[in-house]
Amino acid sequence: MNKDNKTLDVKTLHIGFDDTDSINGRCTTHLSYLISKVLINRFNVEFIDFPLLVRLNPNVPLKTRGNGAVCLRIKGKNYETIIEEITQIVAGYSELREGANPGLAFYEEDNISKDLLLFSQNAMDTILSKQLAIKIAKKNKIQFHVFGKGYGIVGALSAIGCILDSDHTFETIAYRSEENIGKSRKTNDLRVKRLSEESYPYTYNNFDKKNFRILITPHGPDPVFCGIRGEDPLLTTFFLKNLCIEEELDGYMVFRSNQGTNLHLVKENKGNDMKPYTAGHINCEVATLPYTINGGHVIFKIKDKLNHMLPVAVYQPTGLTKIARMLTIGDKIEIGYGVHLKSNNQPTLNLEYLIVKELVKVFGMKNPTCIKCSKNMKSEGRNKGYQCHVCKTKIRSIEKIKIEKDREIKSGLYIPDPIAHRHLTKPFSRYGMEKRYDRFEVIHMLKSIQWINDSGGLI
Ligand SMILES: [Zn+2]
Incomplete structure (x- = not known):
């Protein structure tokens, strides 16, 4: 009997966790790397999807830097022992004293329930409570653990409920050996530039051409050495291996992710329904002339079809202020936004992308x-x-x-400079490259690619 038959009759175990890291770094992916090693080496489980790195609503005020949660989907035996072991690893690893509030969830089921799917969809662009998460967990017989204040339960459940059967990307993340954590990261920037150019447009946001800056390394004391983002796991891993990193790494793991997909902006909203810290997009008209405020940011008002007026803020680091200044009253636009509250409690739309649809004649x-x-x-x-x-x-x-008069500005899509991108921001090169999810293709890739490697010397 081969391994496939052995695991056919058992249900899938979905393991979700979040908020294990503090502002000191993005360690949730590292924890999932450590857990994946244990699952494979000790419990000999089979992964039915790549480890999933799910970025949640970036406008939530209570969050660690990237607001990313992870889900591992496996088939194996001895789930009870596995659950016990992982719970111990999470409790021992998390930076509880540094302000982490981890959540951990285990869901034994082949098909994700509808309310969990919906919960996850909402986690991309709204704020969800811990209470609602716990209610849904109980209803679906999901085993869960909360530590500290336990906000991480929202992300843990959202990661499990995110089947990511729409557009997605991949990231190969390399981890440092214990002795190197905290030391500065040495990279060959010219090599990063060359590999980015050679793999364009199948990798993205690894090098910022305009500012000649590499974007692959974090700057904190976390265990991540670098992450390579792209469309194909084989290519992102190839990119990593060809960086010729000098220090000895611990290993790497490939994640499937909603990064670079604008998943937080897919919902279209109306002007009268803008709740603080939510995200989405709106079709509207420019209602006042844009003007510049201190810091070089640009402000203007828009109105929707029902004449609801709302202020829009275009921040200087986005590189879009010059374009925003060229807009005029009556221009028809679509904007992606996150809702923030200004000091006067007025909801303001922070611009995440701009599509100029129709320019008025001036x-x-x-x-x-x-x-x-x-x-x-x-x-x-x-x-x-x-x-x-x-x-x-x-x-x-x-x-x-x-x-x-000549309008100077042209119709079309305008997005922020890579340096101002959030994890979820869809980069220019990805427009038109959106993928569909094919379960069989993913399983085939998992079998043919070395998606996890803990022998650092090989990199
Ligand atoms: Zn004359």
Whole structure:
């Protein structure tokens, strides 16, 4: 009997966890790497999907840096022992004293229940309570553990409920050996640049061409050495292996992810329904002229079809302020946004992308041209007519001409510079590259790719 038959009759075990890291770093992925090693080496389980790195609503005020949760989906035996072992690992690893509030959940089921799917969808663009998470966990017989304040239970459940059967990307994350954590990361920036160019457009946001800056390494004392983002797990791993990293790493793991997909902006909302810290997109019209405030940020108001007016803020680091300044009243636009509260409690839409759909015509007035020599005429003063500055012809009864001004701005999509991207921001190169999920293709990839490697020397 082969291994496949042995595991066919057991249910899938979904393991979700979140908020195990503090602001000191993104360790939740590292924890999932450690757990995956134990699951494979000690319990000989079979993964039915790549470890899933799920980024949740980036506008939630209570969050660690990236607001990422992880789900592992496995088939194996001795789930009771596995659950006990993992619970101990999570409790021992998490930075409880540093302000982490981990949540851990185990769901033994082949098909994810509808309420869990919906809960996860909502976690991308709204704020969900710990209480609701616990209610859904109990209803679905999900075993869960909370530590500290336990906010992580929301992310743990959201990760399990995120089947990611729509667009997705991959990230190969390399982890440092214990002795190197905290030391500065040495990378060959030219190599990162070259590999980014060679793999374009199948990798993204690894190198910022405009600012000549690498984007693959975090800067904190966390165990991540670097992460390579892209469309294909084989390519992101190839990229990593060709970086020729000098320090000896512990290993790497490939994640399937909703990063770079704009999954938090798919819902279209109306102007009268903007709750603080939610996200989405809206089709609207520019209602006031954009102006610049301190810090170089640009503010303007929009109105929706029912004339609900709302302020929009375009932050300077997005690199979109220049474009925003060129908008004018009446322009039809679509914007992706996160709702934030300004000091006066007014919900403000922080712009995440801009699509200019229709530009209004803008007119200006111009002095008339000379009837004799066609040169521009000069005003002689109020109600005194015009005189040609070349042939000196004077005409009293002539008026200014209405002309259409050049709008400078073009219709189309505008997104922030890579440096201002959030994990979920869909980069320019990904438009038109959106993927569908194919379960059999994923299983085939899992079998043919070395998606986890804990022998650091091989990298
Ligand atoms: Zn003239």
